[in-house]
Amino acid sequence: MAVIEETLQANQAYASAFTKSHLPMPPGRKLAVVVCMDARIDPARALGLEEGDAHVIRNAGGRISEALRSLTISQLLLGTEEVAVIHHTDCGMLTFTDDSLRKDVRQKLHADADHIAFLPFSDVEQSVKDDLVQYRQSTIVRQDIPVRGFVYDVKTGRLTEVN
Amino acid sequence: MAVIEETLQANQAYASAFTKSHLPMPPGRKLAVVVCMDARIDPARALGLEEGDAHVIRNAGGRISEALRSLTISQLLLGTEEVAVIHHTDCGMLTFTDDSLRKDVRQKLHADADHIAFLPFSDVEQSVKDDLVQYRQSTIVRQDIPVRGFVYDVKTGRLTEVN
Numbered sequence: 001m002a003v004i005e006e007t008l009q010a011n012q013a014y015a016s017a018f019t020k021s022h023l024p025m026p027p028g029r030k031l032a033v034v035v036c037m038d039a040r041i042d043p044a045r046a047l048g049l050e051e052g053d054a055h056v057i058r059n060a061g062g063r064i065s066e067a068l069r070s071l072t073i074s075q076l077l078l079g080t081e082e083v084a085v086i087h088h089t090d091c092g093m094l095t096f097t098d099d100s101l102r103k104d105v106r107q108k109l110h111a112d113a114d115h116i117a118f119l120p121f122s123d124v125e126q127s128v129k130d131d132l133v134q135y136r137q138s139t140i141v142r143q144d145i146p147v148r149g150f151v152y153d154v155k156t157g158r159l160t161e162v163n
Numbered sequence: 164m165a166v167i168e169e170t171l172q173a174n175q176a177y178a179s180a181f182t183k184s185h186l187p188m189p190p191g192r193k194l195a196v197v198v199c200m201d202a203r204i205d206p207a208r209a210l211g212l213e214e215g216d217a218h219v220i221r222n223a224g225g226r227i228s229e230a231l232r233s234l235t236i237s238q239l240l241l242g243t244e245e246v247a248v249i250h251h252t253d254c255g256m257l258t259f260t261d262d263s264l265r266k267d268v269r270q271k272l273h274a275d276a277d278h279i280a281f282l283p284f285s286d287v288e289q290s291v292k293d294d295l296v297q298y299r300q301s302t303i304v305r306q307d308i309p310v311r312g313f314v315y316d317v318k319t320g321r322l323t324e325v326n
Contacts, residue, residue: 039217046177051205
């Protein structure tokens with residue numbers, strides 16, 4: 001069976017037991033989390049988040065530059081007042097360069113990705129620091145709220161703050 | 164206590180009981196999910212996903228245009244072979260326009276967001292259809308794999324496919 005079919009079966013069970021029918025749109029705990037799409041990370045479980053608590057923004061690497069649009073909406077329209085940026089050990093973004101992936105795209109998809117920045121990095125602590133700077137340089141997000149950066153260890157499940 | 168501090172406490176408990184130390188980087192179930200950042204949606208619980216199963220890409224609206232970079236990486240480097248696109252009822256993206264949010268940014272942050280497309284929409288089924296078209300028009304993602312679109316009902320927890 002295709003995996004999407006399996007997830008639809010799982011969703012039927014989830015919906016049958018669903019009790020959170022009347023949650024409001026704004027996140028109850030006023031938190032936005034930016035985290036990598038990595039399959040090994042479950043932000044809700046790892047951070048103790050329930051449905052309704054927090055916006056969760058995820059992309060390859062957990063890069064801030066691609067999260068700014070979402071953060072503007074999260075903060076200005078839906079009232080979040082803290083941001084956590086989470087990158088992680090053993091990240092796929094450590095395994096390639098723009099050049100190598102552009103070559104892959106050419107070989108496998110016969111397409112040109114030379115104009116695309118895939119945002120890889122070579123050091124996960126540095127990438128968190130870079131993204132905190134990127135946040136601080138943006139004019140379309142709030143600068144008067146806590147914004148903190150973390151590395152998640154996929155071998156231990158533990159977050160460590162990057163200062 | 165700041166919410167981020169509370170999540171760090173929750174993370175200590177999660178890490179103390181952590182048993183998934185040796186999951187490989189590529190998603191075990193070869194699935195990538197693109198879904199809105201909305202706080203009321205927990206993709207792992209709603210789709211029956213465990214740590215290690217699937218890439219989860221989230222942004223305001225669950226918009227494909229902002230997920231393509233991540234999907235290229237997911238597919239070409241990490242082997243995912245199915246894509247599910249999930250938008251949802253009562254989405255924040257239904258509540259504003261680019262013009263209204265740009266005005267908010269000017270008033271609240273004293274900044275110019277006139278160059279930014281915030282990607283709102285006025286019909287959630289249509290936005291899924293639009294994003295499936297957007298996927299189909301991209302040259303940097305695989306066109307030979309299943310790509311399916313859904314609306315998640317925040318009042319019932321149930322997914323409905325958009326055809």
